[in-house]
Amino acid sequence: MNAECIWIFLDDSNLWIEAKKAKGDDFKRKEFKEDPRLRIEFGELATFISNERQIKEATLYGSEPPPSDSVWEKGREQGWKVNLSQKCRWSGKEKMVDTQIVADVTELVCDPKNREHGSTVVIVSGDKDMYPCIEKAMARQWNVEVWAMENSLSEGLKSLNKQNQFVKVQIFLKEDFEKITYIKEEFTYHQERKDDMLSRGVVLQQCQRQGEERIDFMGSIKNILDSFNWPWQYTRLKSEAAVNILILFCRGQGESDDTDTPLNRYKPELEKQCVPKLCKDVLTYFQYDKSDNQYTAPIETHNRYGSLPGVQHADDVTTPSAATDKISEIASTFAQDSNPAGTSGRISPSEATQRDVPPDITHQQSQDAAIPGKSSEEPFKLVRSKKQKRYQRSSDFCQFQYQCVKGKKCTHNHREDQKLFFEKRNRCVEDKPAYYVRTYKTCICMSGKSCQNRDACAYAHSEDEQVCCKCHLLGHATDKCPKNATDQKK
Structure with a gap:
């Protein structure tokens, strides 16, 4: 042994x-x-x-x-x-x-x-x-x-x-x-920490530029940051021309004064000790992100109506003349139906301009008048997209049903009666701990139906109001849940 x-x-x-x-x-x-x-x-x-x-x-x-x-x-x-x-x-x-x-x-x-x-x-x-x-x-x-x-x-x-x-x-x-x-000084850059970086991040621009002699700039920067006696982390931002360092000051407890943040405290000191010896400039991450996201490339607008790629034969494409002939054919048919008998229904473009279109009517109005069933006096209707739900992200129903602690903020789907239940629950236990949200209407009130505060009471006054903690549905107690019999059979 x-x-x-x-x-x-x-x-x-x-x-x-x-x-x-x-x-x-x-x-x-x-x-x-x-x-x-x-x-x-x-x-x-x-x-x-x-x-x-x-x-x-x-x-x-x-x-x-x-x-x-x-x-x-x-x-x-x-x-x-x-x-x-x-x-x-x-x-x-x-x-x-x-x-x-x-x-x-x-x-x-x-x-x-x-x-x-x-x-x-x-x-x-x-x-x-x-x-x-x-x-x-x-x-x-x-x-x-x-x-x-x-x-x-x-x-x-x-x-x-x-x-x-x-x-x-x-x-x-x-x-x-x-x-x-x-101590884990280096952190991984990802968008989930964007809010922290915008409020507590400092970027040291061009700490190491291409063609320059390499120096231990990170060691010098660490010594300066340690002298502030405030926990920090850093990461290297992607850049082809130079090395940019993002410094993120950790969040402390009980910080309430917006004028006394680590950025206001230490950014001027970083500028004083790092520029120009260790970096070219010191920016807040908000300033850096704003300048980095500006897109100034010109937008090409020429040749927008060129031929479609992959078309080999001219017959595959409807030419402007072919489209005009088709429109003329449809207009002729419409004119024959609307003109009295004995007339040909065909008029020349010059006659249409002289007889049908008054001089004070615009080109667009004349085009609208040529469309059957459309009145020039009818205003355009503004078509709006359906308003998206603020929180819902999934069409699947929430598995917690009436016991969902997120309520209307849940990312899953809920029925309308459940949403009304959440509204009533919020009015009753809005300022109370999460325990009251989870146990709302799960127990019978000791006062029963004689309760004088039924509208604001967090307890159920009958089995119809009671929420089951097992299946999360409304209408029965937990000990009478149908799932209990199913579990016993198994």
């Missing part, structure tokens, strides 16, 4: 959130209680915790969305097994992460075959929810190491260190913290 073989179970959110808070204290600013750029270096973390011991398996626990987060991909690349759970659809918080860790640790220590490979479990989390699986491990004489940030370590886990010889509680120190984390 190799006692030095270990299993590692890492709660990513527990460590990452507390690590960001610890790093945010370095700014000593009320706007930043954490550093949003901080990331965990999983490879270094595994090396640090193992301390030259063999790692049997390392499992990283997290949640999604986003499902394609690069954090999980990087963990897989460095040998971690990634276990992801879906966030709660209503609150957006993590669910089942702690319980999954407890279940996996309990399964590990309860299987006698695993003792052949080692007897040490490492749990990287300070959450008190880990206590049940630690008790199971101690009862089977497994060694348990608990690693956590000092602020996230619960009192219950701290006391275990003194009570049992099999448990060892470790706290990440400041010097340890620097080894297992890094």
Whole structure:
């Protein structure tokens, strides 16, 4: 038996959130209680915790969305097994992460075959929810190491260190913290962050032009930005002639004064220290985007009525003379039907000009008069396109029916009776937390039909008003849902 073989179970959110808070204290600013750029270096973390011991398996626990987060991909690349759970659809918080860790640790220590490979479990989390699986491990004489940030370590886990010889509680120190984390300074440019870039972005234009000697301009820029003591990220904007750097200042908490933004604070200082030594000019991203989107290329309008491409024979194209003959034939037929008997119905163009068209009638009016059934006095009708719905993007009906928390803002389709239900719900629970929106009309009011505030009451007063939490439909209670009988048969 190799006692030095270990299993590692890492709660990513527990460590990452507390690590960001610890790093945010370095700014000593009320706007930043954490550093949003901080990331965990999983490879270094595994090396640090193992301390030259063999790692049997390392499992990283997290949640999604986003499902394609690069954090999980990087963990897989460095040998971690990634276990992801879906966030709660209503609150957006993590669910089942702690319980999954407890279940996996309990399964590990309860299987006698695993003792052949080692007897040490490492749990990287300070959450008190880990206590049940630690008790199971101690009862089977497994060694348990608990690693956590000092602020996230619960009192219950701290006391275990003194009570049992099999448990060892470790706290990440400041010097340890620097080894297992890094700052993600470069970000990926995409349109979803356009609003942040317009309000908090600065562009350093032409930092490196073609034909110039290459210098370490990015290192100098980083030193200037670090002196501001405000978290920032950067990306390189695409340009063929030069290198343009976009600096994005991170958003702080409680920023309310529009005149005291990072742009107003630090843009003049960047101009002073960077122009012309490191770049040609310093612009806000709003100014850069406005100038970059101007399109001044001339629009070609000549030869708009040229022959169609791919036509080989002249017979395939209706020439102007052929079109004129066709129109004359139709006009002749119309004239024969409208003229009295004994007349030919054919008049020359000169006679039409002299007899039928008064001199004060325009060419367009004369053309309109030649169209059967059209009156020159009838005004043109303005044809407008159908007004698009503001929020709806899909024709599929919403699966949450009457319990949709987005209501009229939902991107899926809803029936008219559901929209009326949302309007009534908004008037009742408009200023209340989201819990009241989800539970609106799901329970029977204790006052019943004698409720004096029925119009503004968030509870149902009969089963016809009650919303089912299982099928999300109106008209029955959750315990009487038809789906219950279907599930029992299965």
